[in-house]
Amino acid sequence: MDTFAIPELVSRLGSDEDSVRKMAVFKLQSAIGDPSFADVFIMEGGLPMLAALALTANGNTLAYALTSFGRLLELDKGWDYVTPELIERAVQLVVTQPLVNILRSAVAVLVAIVSHPHASTRNPTQPFGFRALKPAVQIYPQFLEMLVSMLSSAEHLLCANALQLINSLVRDAVTNDTETEWPKFIKKLQDLGVIKAVYFLMQGTAIQDLAHPLLEFQSLTKVMLRKWRAVRVDPEKADHKRALRSISAASYVPTDSHGQAVASSSGRWGSKRNKDGERWRRVGFESETPGAEFDDTGFLGMMDLTDFVMKNEDLFRRLVLEQLTKPIPNRCPLARASLAVTWVLYEHFEIAKGDAEYGDGARYQALESGSRAGLERAFKPLLLHWSRLHTAGLNAFLRLWKATGATADDFDKVGELVRILVEQVVGMATRTKDIGEAEAEMAEFEYKRLRALQMELLELTYEDAWGQHLRQVRDELNHEALQFVKEQRIRCLLAGAWFPHATGHGPESGPVTKATVNRAVQSNWRFVRLSHNRRYLHFGAFEQKRTPEPGLDDLGEKIDLSIVSSVVSNVSASPPSTSSSNATLKKTSSFAAAGTTNGAPKPPATNTKITIHGFVPALASSSSPTSPAEHEAVLLQLHPPSHTLAAEWLDGLLMLLNQAPITADTNKLVNLIAGYGLKIRLLNVRFEEGGGGEAPVLPGREGLDEEFWFDIGGMEGAG
Incomplete structure (x- = not known):
């Protein structure tokens, strides 16, 4: 649009006729994205009129005004007119407005406001981020519920905008809220069904239209898991102490005054529990001070263990009692197994990378090429069902422990089998694979198949490390x-x-x-x-x-x-x-x-x-000089x-x-x-990746059970 026409456009925005204002703001929404046009528009005094329309207009005029205002905010202009009244107006529209075009524009404005990190120069006391929305959300408490419901909309752009706003709210809460506040907000969103809604979107057919907000949500999920892991477990904190007590209490069978077992879920058998000198070892910790055992997994490990216990209390109690009937070396330490599964999932999904996987500048690089295969690889819907994967992994750990007749010394070996199981079932899962299918496959995966896969991985590992030597050994073994x-x-x-x-x-x-x-x-x-x-x-x-x-x-x-x-x-x-x-x-x-x-x-x-x-x-009959x-x-x-x-x-x-x-x-x-x-040779050679560190001390003949030597260079052994 010609800059000389901007004064006329501004004057039309203030017209008394709705049709004139509607046409003016309709033209404005397509031109306001140009920074030079936006500067002239603001110089001509158009911004107050646009803000007034956003507050007072209705119908399509309101939709065009909100769209124009949102595009100004994207250019980092117009923040002085982001007032509590405007925020409340946008929140109100999200809760009460049925028209999709108005909803899209209102949500887009709120996304810009929540994502904006700076305070207004005109109103220095005006907060931004999620804090800016809290007064309006208190007036309209259905706001989050309506926002989550938009994720089920058939209108993809509205769905994308709603998810983008949820992402902005989550990121702001995780970044700026206190340690105790942001988990409450995340829990509220989960209770409203945001995980289920996003999971269905990830498995749906509209992933190309929703790719950016979906991948950002997936990335934020990793951020939250990493943040939970970073929280140190402190038995002196009230919520941490409460979680530990619930785990311990669930391992006991409630009894009456005569010592008979009774059906109860009240947990009123604390006297018996408190007198038990091995209350924590009985549930699978290594000592009676379990706090230090969460060093690797942090509060995330406690969350996973507590979730498993609370959702499977009868099973957990039965498992504890079953382990107590076995000799100590043959018992499966349930708590340690749970923490091991948490760590397996944490490493499998590369949670430590956080949101760096889709950081600014390189964000969604796999998607920019438009490759469908890139989309399929980028999405990990099963990550959203972390708790169910943890439960399935822990059940698999217990099953493998029993199937292999494992003892305490075999704990890490069983953990490695679970790692391979997760890589095969979860890592190889397609985008559309349902969590129920993954759970069933983990429950039915045969131990023999896992061992075969383990040996293949072992060979590949040593092939990478000792390629030439390994080929030489393989040739020698083939000859033998x-x-x-x-x-x-x-x-x-x-x-x-x-x-x-x-x-x-x-x-x-x-x-x-x-x-x-x-x-x-x-x-x-x-x-x-x-x-x-x-x-x-x-x-x-x-x-x-x-x-x-x-x-x-x-x-x-x-x-x-x-x-x-x-x-x-x-x-x-x-x-x-x-x-x-x-x-x-x-x-x-x-x-x-x-x-x-x-x-x-x-x-x-x-x-x-x-x-x-x-x-x-x-x-003789055929013999001749020539025969x-x-x-x-x-x-x-x-x-x-x-x-x-x-x-x-x-x-x-x-x-x-x-x-x-x-x-x-x-x-x-x-x-x-x-x-x-x-395989026998590989299993009897300790592999240290990278070859760093000091050389091990070679043992002498004294104290050896067998006359045995092993030459690591030539990969030869002799007895």
Whole structure:
């Protein structure tokens, strides 16, 4: 708007006709955001007229006037006209005005007033911040309730403005109120349902329109948690003493004058409690002066423990009595467990960072790019349900303690499992995951899965710290595991095995020699065994299995392994499905029911084959000066009745010939042994991140239980 038209605009603001004033203030709201225009407007005397309209106008004229005034305040101008009357007018509109456009503008003005840190130059005694609103709020006590109700509005801009005002009120209270006043204000907002309302907004579809105030609320939640943690627990303070007494009292069963348990919630069994010399140890503290045990978590830890006790009083009492029946080393210290869970959540959500995560200048950097993925990662709705997460975490701690048979020395280990559980359930949760789902998952998460995740994290931790050394150790362990499995497979060959067999003169029967030309047309079984010197493979045909198994002297045929050229098979590299495996095993175990041949049981039918090829001398009839002296032929063919036996013999023969194993069973066994070897080594090495501090004192031989040394450089141990 042309600056030469401003005098005319100002004069129209003072017109007696409402339509003229409405049009003037309508034009003003779009132009007043320009600082140069605002300066000229104020010089022309427009500010008093605008303030008067904000106090007296109605309908759209009032909405435009409040919008214009709010934009002036955003430019840090017009503060001299922020009077108690104007503040009361805005608060009144929030409580009584049904029109959305007026509500939006009134809330925006109040946001600017609450966020303004300085006193008025015209009215030096006029307070700002939340204190400026308190006189008006006393007149209209429904103000906070109406403000929270706006969070459910379908009009996103009104909802955003209301949340922004709530954020301003909370920040001002936390920053400027006394230690005892701001928690009361926060508690009042919580009682009005602000947590539930913001939680639904965070999980809703309008997060892009509400992103800034929602993230500020999330950041303020961290600020409050950090501030609560900073409050030192002092048993001499009345509220702290009251909280500690409620915890102690809840651990006792109320009794009548005859010592019989009675149903009561009045807590009138203090005499018994006061006579107990271990009243604090019974609930899980380490000493009878529990105040010092809150050093890490502060008043936040006391709040969490008290909340759990008060909401689950019967459960808490039952847990305490249950622990008292156990030997002292096996008891789970409930209070310490609660504080440990509080600390796990505190670190998981990085509360120590406070609102620096979205500080001025870098605020909402993840959102400025407009990335939907950035929005999804930025929001942590589950943080708002801190108390329920703490309860779920403490229940998980108790469950894991019982499942692992933990003792007092294992406290930190169980705490580490809970940390991993929180990272998996809460850390991996999507923005729309409901708190009820998270609670159920934490309650059902299996201990074995947690241990597997713990080992993976342990490997990653050491990989980062000792990458090159760890890879070297892993290679050495893989080699050792391969040699171990090789020996195991060869020992299977040395022990021998029965294979179903149908003898003929086909290629599967091997070469025809003088020794084999007169063999029986059929036999049901073949027993194969490796010689002790591992140079020959002995085998023989039998009508039925024998007990004891045949020795080498009973096996009339043998193969010199030095002439073997290859071992091939149709055994799959991956194991068969469970159903097919079960079917094969069933056939193997019930072959006797399949009928008989000459009174002997028939062998089970199998399609699995292992074929051994080798070089044999050429037949005399085909010898000539140009014919080769030997040719490759089938030396032996085996039909393993099960996948396990096929893997043992196929890979055993290959490894005996210094070739790599190929079946999934053998490779899985190698990886399993190498993996356990690595984990055992990692679990027995203390990891100190950064490597700082003084070197530990190396123990001497005196006093050692075992002749054991460990070389941290080479990652080698020997006994």
